[in-house]
Amino acid sequence: MDLYICEKPSQGKDLASVLGAHQRGEGFLHDVGNRKVTWAFGHLLELYMPDDYDAALKAWHMDTLPILPDQWRSNVKKSAAKQFKVIERLVGEADRIFVSTDYDREGESIARQILDRCRFSGPVFRVCLRALDDASIRKALADIRPGEETVPLYHAAIARQRSDWLIGMNMSQLYTALARQIGFNETLHIGRVITPMVTLVCQRDKEIAEFTPSPYYVLRVAVAVQSGAFSATWVVPEEFADDQGRCINRPYADQVAHQVRGTSAVISGAETTAGKESPPLPFCLTSLQQYAAKRWGYTAQQVLDATQSLYETHKACTYPRTDSRYLPQSQRSDISPILQGLIQTDPDISGLVAGADPNRASRAFNDDKVKAHHAIIPTPARTDITKMSEIERNLYDAIRRFYICQFYAPAEFNRTIIEVTAGSHRFAAKGKTPIKQGWKVIFASELESHPEDESEKPDDAEDNASLPLMRQGEPAIINGAELADKLTRPPPHFTEATLLSAMENVARFVTEPRFKAILKETAGLGTTATRAGIIQGAVDKGYLARKKKVLVATDKAHALVAIVPEAIKSPGMTAAWEQELEKIASGEARMTPFLQQITHWVSNIVNTVKQNASALTEQGSAIQAVFEQAKGTTFPCFVCGSELKRIRAKNGFFWGCQGAACRKTFPDERGRPQPRVAPEDAPDCPDCGKLMRLRKGKAPGKKRATKFWGCTGYPECKSSMPYSKKSTTSI
CATH class of the missing domain: 3.40.50.140 (Rossmann fold)
Structure with a gap:
């Protein structure tokens, strides 16, 4: 069988x-x-x-x-x-x-x-x-392939599970016990990937808090030539500029503005070059998560769950947990069936499909860059988009557009660079004139000029959409000069998209040359399939908080980073381990030596901390200060004033009063307890003592639903009581 x-x-x-x-x-x-x-x-x-x-x-x-x-x-x-x-x-x-x-x-x-x-x-x-x-x-x-080919994948998974267990169980217990000796009575969850990721956010928040803005000045001029007008930006001489070429000498900038206003100038340089822009590659999971976070504000976990549903339930896309953005050459035989399947699924897309040339070569088809899985693309299956949720429809639309655009011509444009000279002062202007839209017609309805533009221009950048025709040596007039006062800005807080990017390209945040070299060759911090869960886990454990569109570290996170040694929170170390796991998966390395190394490493840290525990607690005034600040994240009970504790239940989080005589519970809203609106005579549960909540349901033998008191400890406690109508108040 x-x-x-x-x-x-x-x-x-x-x-x-x-x-x-x-x-x-x-x-x-x-x-x-x-x-x-x-x-x-x-x-x-x-x-x-x-x-x-x-x-x-x-x-x-x-x-x-x-x-x-x-x-x-x-x-x-x-x-x-x-x-x-x-x-x-x-x-x-x-x-x-x-x-x-x-x-x-x-x-x-x-x-x-x-x-x-x-x-x-x-x-x-x-x-x-x-x-x-x-x-x-x-x-x-x-x-179908022989099972021996994929046994290394199993060994890599076992190595990952056991190494994560060794680190998580030992380090969480070790530093929780140490923290309690110092006076911080809260569980510290430590993991091979989550701790370095939390450290990245803590470091960014610290940079922002300690940032001191410094002034600089931007001079823009209005230039007129025979064929029209444009704006140009002053090229600051090196002796008056900072290391990024920004002017830091206000008197000199004022002097230049006064000297050039209304003077004659000359077009000292005019160069126009033709350029082409290829379509963006199809998505891997991380790039899809980044795109969706910036366009719709979805979290990484939401994107993963919705894309998994597109794959499993709707059969609308290929395997989503992929780190590849390329396709094998053998997949070219599926191009026409996929395009036809898109039309059958949604006739509204037929106009875009009609413009696609299935025979067009695309850089996405590259066997050398495809490993176990290829990029996320639509399947040929006809699916019912009316059964998709809003997030599923949005993601499906993005996935299909990124696939269709592979079979459109590149976008063509002219890029022009102009240099203007007035006396001894130089000004520069850039312009980009579209010639042919090519694949960009696929995204004509989107707000973004480029669907994947990762860069954010500084507010002193100045690009003209187009420039008038001019030639080198042509005379010009500077009609006006405007000097703007600017302040340097701190690095931005991490968002869901930028944190995913930081985890994927963590080499940018590592200073150790040995680790930096390793990280440039690996997938970074975590894997494509795990990053969403790691970020959500950090939120659930109270290390990160979502504030509008950004992620910030909590006081508990700063307390964790204060006590954990560099070896545990270093992105370089965990990424080096991920590289070893990849080698095990490919058959280049063996599981047993890897686990022996992890076991030895864990033992050394535990024994070192145990030997120095008394010194750490005695000399840990700085750590104590951080812990004391972290304690400030607790909240008083709305009823008795005792401390509330955030508790994870089967259906989400809630807050429970730690007062022995109270034990009330309150709903959680983004990591903060919320007062409960309930009838003023809401009773305590006779079985467990928790607050009863007004519920509505159909009793056996009854035709209509009726109100009753149900324990907030459900499903652990299923106690209920009859309800009689009373006035309500806020608790």
Whole structure:
């Protein structure tokens, strides 16, 4: 019997449909023959927690560290126990296994961990799924590979899981215990990637707080020639400029403005060159997240979730967790079917598709730059866009436009650079005149002149949209001169888009030459698939806060950075580890030596901190000051004034009063507790003591919904009470 193991039920259903396995079993599908398709729910197995190895490790104490498992063990998740038994039975009956999870290291791990636990020793093959539409699945089934080829992906995933466990469990316990000795009674979550990322934001916020603006001056002049007029900017002599060429001498700038106003000048330089601009490459996940953050303000996690839905539910795009923006040459055979599929899905796009030339060469098709996954593109499948949410429609539209524009001509323009001389003073002007729109017609309805323009021009930049025709040596008149006072500006706060970019290109923030060289060759901090979750995790753990469109570090984050050594918060160190994981995934390195190095590194840090813990607490006045400031992020209870604590529940966060006689709860709004509007006689729960909330529901045997009191501790506490109408007030 052939058994196909998929990552999720939806993926299993799609694969089974193409295989003709339409008969339903308990937790699997089959074809009444020799093929069965089953599925996991993501990771069915989870590594033991420390107290699973030894109950004494449940309490966090320095003297029990380091925690270094001799033999790694895992549990079946309680929520997946039933499905695991189904898979275990099917694996026992199987002659051959076809790993059909997502084609990446985590997908490989999901299936391989199950096979290892079930002690399967038969032949294993790999179905390399890159999209879930019928055509893509058939293509993957026609190109099944030996399982030995993808075993290194599994080893890389195991190395990542275990190294993250070693660092997270040991360092979180170590520095939480140390912080409590200093007087900061809050859990510090430390991770291989999240801590360096939080450090980046802390450093940026510190730069902004400590920034001292300095003045500089910009002189612009109005220049008239025979064919028209334009503006030009003064080229500041080196002796009056800072290191960025800005004038810092106001008297001299005033003098120049006075000297040139109304004087004759000459066009001392005039150069026009023709230029072409190629279409932007199709998206990888990070570039899509950046684009969506700037255009619509979506968070990285929102984009990941919506794109995953486009891939799994709507079958509208290819695999989204990719770090590639290129396509294999073999994908050219799908161009026409994809373009036709776009028209069938949405006839409104037919005008743009009609202008595309499927035979046009595009730099996006490059085999040398495609690894496991190619760029995110539309599938040939016809899908119902009316069933998409707003964010899904927006992302789908962006994905299809970035694909269609590959088959349009480059945009053409003339770039002109003019130099004007008045006496001993020089002025410069630039102009860019569009000649042919080319691919830019695809984005004519967008606000951006270029859909991916990452740069932000400084406010002293001056580009003319176009310049009048002129020649070198032509006389000119300077009709006016305007001197503007400016102030240097601090670096901007991180946004969702710029933080993703910083994580991807973290080499810019590293000073150590050894790490800087490594980082230029790697994917940076985290991976394309994990960055959204890392940012959201930092928000959930109270390290980052979203304020309008920017991300800022909280006092808790600054407290973390104050106590953690450079070796843990260095982006260079964690990116070097990611490089090793990539080598393991490609078969260039082995898992065991890597884990031995991580184990040795963790042990050294733990033992060093334990030996110096007393000195750190005695001499940690600076750290104490940061911790005391971090304590200021707590809030008083709206009822009794005791301290409120932010608590994560199944359905999100809430705030709970720590006062033993109160124990009220309040809703969370962007990291701050909100007063609750409830009936003035809202009772306490008779079972758990939490505040009851007015709810509405249909009781058994009743035709209409009625109001009742329900415990705010639901679903842990399901206590309820009858409701009688009273006036309401704010708590």
